[in-house]
Amino acid sequence: MLRVLQIVRLSSRCSSSFVSRMRFLNGLKQNDDVCSAALQDAHMFLFHRLSPLLQRNHQGTFRTAELRASDVQSLLENLGSDRTLLQEAVLIGCTEQNQAQFCLDIGGLDQAAVEELCGGTFVDLKKSFFLLSGAEAPLVAKAQALLRWHQTSGFCSATGQPTHRNQAGSQRTCSSSGIIYYPKMSPVVIVLVSDGERCLLGRQATFPRGLYSALAGFCDMGETLEETLSREVAEEVGLEVQSFSFSSSQHWPFPQSSFMMACHASVSPAYSQLCVDHSELEDARWFSQQEVLSALQTPPHRGGGAPPPSGSPQNTPSLIDSSQSGSRTPDPEPVENQSDLV
Ligand SMILES: NC(=O)C1=CN([C@@H]2O[C@H](COP(=O)(O)OP(=O)(O)OC[C@H]3O[C@@H](n4cnc5c(N)ncnc54)[C@H](O)[C@@H]3O)[C@@H](O)[C@H]2O)C=CC1
Ligand SMILES: [Mg+2]
Structure with a gap:
């Protein structure tokens, strides 16, 4: 505990609270003892088989369950589980007050019993994405991605020997070769192509009905x-991009961790004839701004029945990848339809 205080004091000498928090977190990643001490007083995000524990408040909105490490220890004791399970928690961040935040998957325990004791529900991550707001959704996504990485990285791919994590869970080391593994993400470019008037959206056959996306x-x-962007647009719809600009980026946890880099790109209106590769996309089309605006205002399909015929007026996208626009719905019902996002 003394060392944690030293790190907090060292961090708090910095003028910026952001710098202070980043230094505090880096200290926890580098020193197992300090990290272990910080864990005793940490905020905990619980998962059950990679689904986060959410609680519904009086207003009907969802939040991640607010638990401390001591609550989790009592929970483990109550359910007759080994208290050392807490050591498997993974560091995911810290609060403005330099309180460490950890996540822990208690998938070996009885789900219903934990839900009852904590007054919450374990909700599939995709659904959680639409139920949580603000900073919570990305934090939960990061937590799940790290937990999944640990669950699938138990052995060294060079020696086949077990790997062991540091206390923060920011790396794993092969006990035989000393090779260090870090959590992996796949870089992905997502691009909204425009011909100056319209934007280009496509859908894969596996997307929920009515969903079109960049x-x-x-x-x-x-x-x-830029090479990925140009190649993907050429491969998928047969167009040559003239120029592009970077817009923003986002960690995307589905189905494995991707690092999404979002861009705008333009093509010449004279060369905007699509040649869709149907092995990759079921459909791709140009949409006017008005079509996109009205589609975003239309509630998503509620399942059942055949999709509207291609080209019919109803066949405009009912949902244009709301995950990318950052919109969330507080109503859990449409989540059933939206939660199969790419
Ligand atoms: N509009 C979209 O397609 C959106 C995609 N995403 C995310 O972006 C990711 C990439 O989009 P796609 O169109 O599916 O990619 P894509 O157009 O590159 O096609 C996917 C294919 O690429 C190959 N591939 C190459 N490197 C891969 C890797 N590191 N991991 C998995 N497959 C790899 C596989 O054969 C796979 O079937 C998706 O997994 C999805 O999570 C997110 C939002 C929208
Ligand atoms: Mg693609």
């Missing part, structure tokens, strides 16, 4: 962002 694709080894 084009996306994984970066190949050795490619720059």
